[in-house]
Amino acid sequence: MFSKKIGLDLGTSFVRLISSEVKDPIVERNILIVNPANDEIAFKGNEAYRVYGKENPELKVIKPIKNGILQENIYQKDLIEGHVSTLAGKNRLFKPDFIVSVPLKLRESDRNSIASLLESLGASNNSVLIPEIILSAIGLKLPINKSSGVAIVNMGAGTTEIAVLSLGGVIVGDSIQYGGDDLDNLIIENFRLSNIEIGRKTAENLKIKYSGAEIVDNTVVDEVKGKDILTGKIVNFSFKRDMLRQALVPGLERIAEAIKQVLEKLPPELASDIIDNGLVITGGTSNLHNLNFFLSNYLNVPVYRLDNPHYSCIQGIEYIINNNEVLNKNIYLK
Ligand SMILES: Nc1ncnc2c1ncn2[C@@H]1O[C@H](COP(=O)(O)OP(=O)(O)OP(=O)(O)O)[C@@H](O)[C@H]1O
Numbered sequence: 001m002f003s004k005k006i007g008l009d010l011g012t013s014f015v016r017l018i019s020s021e022v023k024d025p026i027v028e029r030n031i032l033i034v035n036p037a038n039d040e041i042a043f044k045g046n047e048a049y050r051v052y053g054k055e056n057p058e059l060k061v062i063k064p065i066k067n068g069i070l071q072e073n074i075y076q077k078d079l080i081e082g083h084v085s086t087l088a089g090k091n092r093l094f095k096p097d098f099i100v101s102v103p104l105k106l107r108e109s110d111r112n113s114i115a116s117l118l119e120s121l122g123a124s125n126n127s128v129l130i131p132e133i134i135l136s137a138i139g140l141k142l143p144i145n146k147s148s149g150v151a152i153v154n155m156g157a158g159t160t161e162i163a164v165l166s167l168g169g170v171i172v173g174d175s176i177q178y179g180g181d182d183l184d185n186l187i188i189e190n191f192r193l194s195n196i197e198i199g200r201k202t203a204e205n206l207k208i209k210y211s212g213a214e215i216v217d218n219t220v221v222d223e224v225k226g227k228d229i230l231t232g233k234i235v236n237f238s239f240k241r242d243m244l245r246q247a248l249v250p251g252l253e254r255i256a257e258a259i260k261q262v263l264e265k266l267p268p269e270l271a272s273d274i275i276d277n278g279l280v281i282t283g284g285t286s287n288l289h290n291l292n293f294f295l296s297n298y299l300n301v302p303v304y305r306l307d308n309p310h311y312s313c314i315q316g317i318e319y320i321i322n323n324n325e326v327l328n329k330n331i332y333l334k
C-alpha cells in the first residue's frame with residue numbers, strides 16, 4: 001500500500017521509465033557498447049546510441065531487447081538500475097511495485113527472464129506485467145472497457161502487435177516480430193543493390209525524413225554518404241524519394257496482412273464495430289508518413305493515428321499509476 005510504483009516500458013529501441021513523482025518519462029536508447037575483452041561497459045543508453053556505428057570494431061554492440069523479448073538480462077539491468085534507484089527514492093521501507101509492458105505473446109521463459117530482471121532491481125511481489133498493446137490503448141484513452149470493439153495496432157522497432165479489445169480484455173490479437181528496424185533493413189538492402197553500403201543510423205534517418213507509405217513528393221535527396229561496396233571508398237550519392245517508399249512496400253504489406261488476418265477472426269458484430277469506428281495505429285513506426293492512408297486502402301477500414309504515438313505505452317502505465325486503476329483481472333499476466 002505504501003510502495004512506490006515504477007512504470008517500465010521495455011522497448012526494442014527505447015526504454016522508458018516513469019513514477020508518480022516525475023512529470024516526464026525518462027527515455028533511454030536501449031543499447032550498450034561493451035568491451036568483450038573485460039566485459040566492461042564503454043557506453044550505455046543515449047550516449048551509446050550517439051557513438052553507435054562509429055565505435056571501435058573491437059567493441060561489441062548489445063541491444064538487450066530483440067523483437068520485444070528480453071535477451072540480455074544483466075545488461076538491461078545495468079542500463080536502467082540508476083534510473084530505477086532515482087525513481088524509487090531514498091526511503092526504501094517497502095519495495096517498489098513495477099508495472100511493466102510485455103508483448104502479447106509471452107513464453108514462460110520470457111516471463112521468467114523479466115521476473116528475474118525485476119527481482120534484481122528490487123521489485124516487490126505485487127509487480128505486474130501487462131501487454132504493451134493494452135497499455136497503449138489506455139494511454140491513448142481509448143474506450144477499452146466498453147462492449148464496442150477497439151482495434152489498435154502498436155508498431156514499434158522490433159514488433160507489431162495487433163489487438164481488438166472489448167470489455168477490458170483482448171478479444172483477438174496477434175503479433176509479428178517485425179517493425180521499424182526491419183523497415184530500416186529494407187532500405188539498407190535496397191542501396192546494396194546499387195553497390196552502396198549505408199549504416200543502420202543513416203537508414204533510420206532516411207526512413208524518418210524522406211520515406212513514406214503512399215506517394216511522397218518525388219524530389220531528389222542528395223549529399224547522402226555511403227560506402228561504395230566495389231571500391232571501399234566513401235561516396236556521396238543521390239536518389240529519388242520514391243525509391244525509399246518502394247523499398248518499404250514488402251515490409252508494409254507484411255504488416256498490413258498481419259492486421260488483416262486478425263480482423264478476419266472477429267465475430268461479425270465486432271467486425272462491423274471496427275468498420276464503423278476504425279483502427280488506431282500507435283508506436284514509433286506509426287509516424288511513417290501516410291501510413292494511415294496505406295493501411296486504410298489495404299484493409300478497407302478507417303485508420304487513425306493519435307498524438308504522441310511514441311509515448312502511448314508509458315502514458316498508459318502513468319495513467320494506471322496515478323489513478324490506481326483496477327484493471328480487469330484477465331489482462332494481468334502476473
Ligand atoms: N517519423 C517516423 N517515421 C517512421 N518511423 C519512425 C518515425 N519515428 C520513429 N520511427 C520508428 O519507430 C521505431 C521506434 O518506435 P517505438 O519507440 O515505439 O519502439 P520500441 O517501443 O522501442 O520497440 P518495440 O515496442 O517494438 O519493442 C523505430 O524503428 C523508429 O525508426
Ligand SMILES: [Mg+2]
Pocket residue numbers: 010011012132156157283313
Ligand atoms: Mg514499444
